[in-house]
Amino acid sequence: MVEVIVFAIFALAALGGALVMVSARNPVYSAMGLLLTMFSMAVFYVMNGAHFVAAVQVLIYAGAVMTLFLFVIMLIGVDRTVDTDEKIPLQRPMVVVLGTGLVFLVIAAAWDSWITGRASGVCTVDCTGTIEAISEELFGAWLLPFEATILLLTIAAVGTVALAQFALKPRLVESGGEEE
């Protein structure tokens, strides 16, 4: 019973946040809407016993990513009018068709099969030991994909630094040459 009430509240909050994000005129309110949705999703993770995922969701998405969004929005300045012209022809009808299609696909998939097995209302795994369970899976069965992901992220970080450096290099060389 409690679970249903909590779910109803945060499901509405998640949907409301998503609507605000799409429809708000002011980008700061859009960011706040997205934040609300992310936070509600963290609550869903907690309800499913995935405390670790919930904490990471709040820490990474709400804490870091959204803060950067806000930072960028504020640096660019929110007072400028945003160009809201729709460039793609038939944008709105396409959105309606694709959106309804997606909803039907999700419902059809959920009707047919659950990856986690059908909802039983009880925690089948140990609900309090999530961090140990995750690390055992991650560093045991899925070590190779995990390391590959790390490699990917490292490449991305190094690439960012490299791009910034390459862009600067010609100018640095020129100014150095002039001084000599």
Add this chain to the structure above:
Amino acid sequence: MTGWEIFLTAAIKTVAAFAFLLTLTIILVWFERKTVADLQNRIGPNRAGPWGLLQTVADGAKLLFKESVTPRKVEFGLYIAAPVAALVPALLIFLVVPIGRPFHIGDRLIDLSGTDLNIGLLYILALSSLAVYAVVLAGWSSGSKYPLLGAVRASAQMISYEAAMGLALVPLILFTGTTSLKQIVEIQGGSFGDTFLPAWNVVLIPSFLIFFIAGIAETNRAPFDLVEAESEIVGGYHTEYSGFRFAMFFLAEYINIFNIAAITVTLFLGGWHGPTFGLGAPFDWVLPIFWFLAKSMALVFVFVWVRATLPRMRYDQLMSFGWKRLIPVSLLWIALSTLAIGVRRMGLPWT
């Protein structure tokens, strides 16, 4: 336990923790003003009540009855939400900190913390990362230049030092093998071998220092108080706030100071562990609370001491200290401590 019992226990603990924090703030503000006055050769508050103890109560009452001025250019919704966003994470963080030895009521064991989360440390990091929203939203929604400057400074500063804070905790997690604060405290009981030295995690001194410095930066205290630097940007993000809305920012700041002190004590200084002198019944759970509070207040004193001693950093110094000193040092310390812990657990690779 049945559902109702769980609900009631949680409600009682939460209300108790909030009441404790709000009462403590009154003492903390008085403590800071008195200590800073002493360090600056002044007397400090001495009119209201004995030793000026009631000064904070008087100030609080004044703020309650003061008019909350709302400037015309504010974004009202977010302007109202920002003080709440400041206070809520500050109150919630404290719920996972164990403030004393678990004790029995009848045959039931009661933990002296709001709850014991398996992901305790991550919970703390997650909530402290939410604190930045209060500053950013307050600064932006005020519709004024100085608050906006304060907010932009805050978002850059808090993200930078959060990284160092998180990295400082990695060696601790490796060393203790858990992120539950209750277990971290339990591991620190007893002493090293046959010595009288307590087995606190303070052996991880670099982690302790980095965490505490980053903690000072996270709470926007001097010498990292560029967010609300009076001499540069008036009051920073809370320039346009007055009355009780301002009081909520004020409360959040002091509760956060105590939170950082309490968490540092829990993680590195043995939590509630301390000598109980074998005094028996009531003392073996009263004394741990005393030790916890004493250690926390000692660290709060360090906060105040640092504030009264060090001048404010320049903004480029703040950034280069965070990114070029603290984060590389904590990465190096992670590498070193991982090697040490690996060798301790598994021996040298060639033996």
